[in-house]
Amino acid sequence: MNSHFPKLKEHLKLASSEQIRNMDSFGGNLVNASPIGDMTILFLALNSDVIILDQDQNKRKKALKHFYQDYKTYDLKDGELLKAISFKLPTMTSFFNFEKVCKRTHLDIASVNSAIHISVENNRISEAHISIGGVAAIPKYLHETSKFIIGKIHSSVTIIEANNILQSEILPISDVRGASYYKRLLARQLFFAYFMELFPQQFTLNDFLQHV
């Protein structure tokens, strides 16, 4: 995992504390169904499938992006166990990142967390999976935003237009982790930040500042 995701250790350090990380499991984080579950957001952007076993050991597969139905409601029947998770490994042309904003860096749940897995070939976006937490009742796979950018030129215009779609896909509520407008702002900033972080030669803050 570390060789495929060089920043994984950094990402994991942002999830709760060492004590909690030593005890909890990926399965628990996914089935806990928290809208801000860190591992859930990470695996959603990897366009993962979950493998589910029933009590008779019958297996079924479900795309994680279709697993969550409503707040803490998900496609798991009594007696079913989430057995495994599978996803395509990053390639030479794909880029992955995870970001989390909280009131403090460590041992805090996110105000907003998000992840992206994007493939770019010949300056065109060939595949994209974007997820975001803390802005809806479920950990959210951004179906429309992801669909919108696929096939588009990898440019600041595309990214700025995509943010409009992203904003229409989310519905954050105001709570102790931030006001609704603040979470929308975070969603936009994290989305723009991905491109500056993953493609520093191509995008600078100035490309986006004129639109904010």
Ligand SMILES: Cc1cc2nc3c(=O)[nH]c(=O)nc-3n(C[C@H](O)[C@H](O)[C@H](O)COP(=O)(O)OP(=O)(O)OC[C@H]3O[C@@H](n4cnc5c(N)ncnc54)[C@H](O)[C@@H]3O)c2cc1C
């Ligand atoms: C102090 C503290 C800080 C935390 N900070 C964070 C944080 O920063 N980020 C974050 O994402 N979370 C955080 N959490 C939440 C915690 O990480 C999750 O609750 C944890 O991931 C759950 O994992 P678990 O293995 O303990 O699951 P459990 O609590 O044991 O299970 C959660 C639910 O999932 C079900 N379940 C578990 N595994 C499976 C399976 N394989 N198949 C089917 N059902 C299953 C259980 O029956 C239960 O209903 C924090 C929790 C605490 C207490």
